Amino acid sequence: MYVAVKGGERAIENAHAWLAKERRGDPDVPELSTAQIREQMALAVNRVMAEGSLYDPDLAALAIKQARGDLIEAIFLIRAYRTTLPRLMASTPVDTAVMAVTRRISATFKDAPGGQILGPTFDYTHRLLDFALLAEGEVPPAPTALTGPAQDMPHILSFLDRDGLIERAAPSDEIPPDLTRAPLELPADRALRLQALTRGDEGFVLGLAYSTQRGYGRNHAFVGELRIGTCPVEVDIPELGFAVEIGEIELTECETVNQFTGSKSQPPQFTRGYGLTFGQTERKAISMALVDRALRWRELGEDFTGAPAQDEEFVLSHCDNIQATGFLEHIKLPHYVDFQAELELIRSVRAAAFASREAAE
Amino acid sequence: MTTITRRDWMGVLARSAPARLAHLLGATPQHSILRNPEIGAVMVRGRAGATGAPFNLGEMTVTRCTLQLEDGLIGHAYVQGRDKAHAIRAAIVDAQMQGPDANDIFARIVSPLLLDENVRKAAIASKAAATKVEFFTMVRGVD
Numbered sequence: 111m112y113v114a115v116k117g118g119e120r121a122i123e124n125a126h127a128w129l130a131k132e133r134r135g136d137p138d139v140p141e142l143s144t145a146q147i148r149e150q151m152a153l154a155v156n157r158v159m160a161e162g163s164l165y166d167p168d169l170a171a172l173a174i175k176q177a178r179g180d181l182i183e184a185i186f187l188i189r190a191y192r193t194t195l196p197r198l199m200a201s202t203p204v205d206t207a208v209m210a211v212t213r214r215i216s217a218t219f220k221d222a223p224g225g226q227i228l229g230p231t232f233d234y235t236h237r238l239l240d241f242a243l244l245a246e247g248e249v250p251p252a253p254t255a256l257t258g259p260a261q262d263m264p265h266i267l268s269f270l271d272r273d274g275l276i277e278r279a280a281p282s283d284e285i286p287p288d289l290t291r292a293p294l295e296l297p298a299d300r301a302l303r304l305q306a307l308t309r310g311d312e313g314f315v316l317g318l319a320y321s322t323q324r325g326y327g328r329n330h331a332f333v334g335e336l337r338i339g340t341c342p343v344e345v346d347i348p349e350l351g352f353a354v355e356i357g358e359i360e361l362t363e364c365e366t367v368n369q370f371t372g373s374k375s376q377p378p379q380f381t382r383g384y385g386l387t388f389g390q391t392e393r394k395a396i397s398m399a400l401v402d403r404a405l406r407w408r409e410l411g412e413d414f415t416g417a418p419a420q421d422e423e424f425v426l427s428h429c430d431n432i433q434a435t436g437f438l439e440h441i442k443l444p445h446y447v448d449f450q451a452e453l454e455l456i457r458s459v460r461a462a463a464f465a466s467r468e469a470a471e
Numbered sequence: 472m473t474t475i476t477r478r479d480w481m482g483v484l485a486r487s488a489p490a491r492l493a494h495l496l497g498a499t500p501q502h503s504i505l506r507n508p509e510i511g512a513v514m515v516r517g518r519a520g521a522t523g524a525p526f527n528l529g530e531m532t533v534t535r536c537t538l539q540l541e542d543g544l545i546g547h548a549y550v551q552g553r554d555k556a557h558a559i560r561a562a563i564v565d566a567q568m569q570g571p572d573a574n575d576i577f578a579r580i581v582s583p584l585l586l587d588e589n590v591r592k593a594a595i596a597s598k599a600a601a602t603k604v605e606f607f608t609m610v611r612g613v614d
Contacts, residue, residue, distance in 0.1 A: 164529060164530050199513055207521070227600075279522045284525065304526040354549060356549045357533070
């Protein structure tokens with residue numbers, strides 16, 4: 111049981127004032143603006159939006175500045191802010207087939223219609239520190255090429271789908287359950303799992319995904335397609351009676367092709383894992399797809415091997431870094447009354463133990 | 472006569488950069504607010520496997536506003552972000568686009584915004600095109 115304490119206001123105030131000073135750092139170094147964070151720390155901003163579960167680059171940049179670069183603290187700030195916003199409505203599901211792609215690759219088909227586009231990627235860099243970045247300087251413009259007429263970018267897995275080689279992702283118009291509105295109930299359906307994973311901690315989801323690759327719930331994933339780009343978001347406006355676009359968001363989508371299943375009634379088919387995340391967050395989207403696939407064992411008639419990534423209750427109860435850090439960090443707060451009880455208990459147990467030892471002698 | 476639909480111009484206004492719209496609109500015409508600019512969240516949904524059942528992806532900030540011009544025309548705005556002045560300007564243009572001056576407003580405001588958008592999209596597409604690759608599989612064990 112936690113018993114509250116009082117007092118310490120002065121010390122707390124002073125600690126927060128010092129925190130503000132430390133946040134600013136050396137005043138001889140120019141202060142960082144939130145616009146600089148938004149533009150130059152874009153992948154940190156993207157992670158905060160994805161796990162904070164709120165798409166707003168300006169607010170994510172502010173949160174990172176306020177949190178001194180502690181991304182989980184920044185995500186906490188965004189989660190707290192989002193609870194203050196009235197929910198106006200839900201969008202119609204985004205259509206990632208019309209994404210204006212900046213990156214689109216396939217590990218399964220080298221001649222994908224629409225082509226493979228590397229985009230602004232760290233892949234194929236040598237991971238050597240670039241000391242030129244120590245000096246401020248202009249960056250040359252990125253090379254461009256003629257684009258020709260706009261080309262469709264069909265989902266690569268739709269080619270496998272057309273031949274019946276992969277399970278269908280049949281459309282539906284069901285209203286999905288919402289983790290932010292109702293407490294998590296198990297067993298969860300896939301929609302709820304996907305919501306939990308897309309806002310889950312990148313490190314935790316990455317670790318689980320890696321464990322499936324190493325054999326704990328193996329499902330042998332290929333990245334059928336990874337695409338990054340912007341998608342319009344559309345909502346139905348009740349007072350107008352039609353849908354309008356309210357803006358554009360950057361998304362990362364990963365579709366995996368996984369080992370096949372088959373049965374007496376169904377011919378063998380490849381199966382799917384799916385990842386969709388806010389911003390340019392591809393490590394997270396790939397991880398999400400692998401864990402999504404691992405969690406589908408029951409639906410696909412696979413064995414439960416006891417692997418953590420297959421265990422829905424384990425994954426969904428622990429993937430949220432704000433829940434996790436909230437519970438973890440509370441143990442550093444005063445627990446004096448709790449501990450006093452433990453102290454008294456151990457003293458009495460020890461006294462009893464000594465007494466019985468003396469009696470035996 | 473412009474053929475743009477209301478759905479389309481509302482989309483262009485929502486996606487526009489606030490400073491650019493402010494510049495193109497200039498002084499805001501007289502209007503009365505019917506619904507105060509309100510900042511809220513829209514839950515963005517995706518589909519499992521890109522085409523399957525919907526799921527909740529996360530929220531985005533949105534500002535909405537409804538107002539009426541002096542001539543009685545009513546304008547609505549739903550714009551991404553938390554800029555109330557931007558929502559008011561978008562609603563003003565939405566109302567104006569329904570009135571007798573639609574052609575003029577289109578030429579002066581909506582058409583330049585459309586052009587901005589196309590230029591921005593083309594710039595990104597041409598950078599993407601420069602990173603298009605052709606992978607070749609190497610044949611092993613051939614002399």
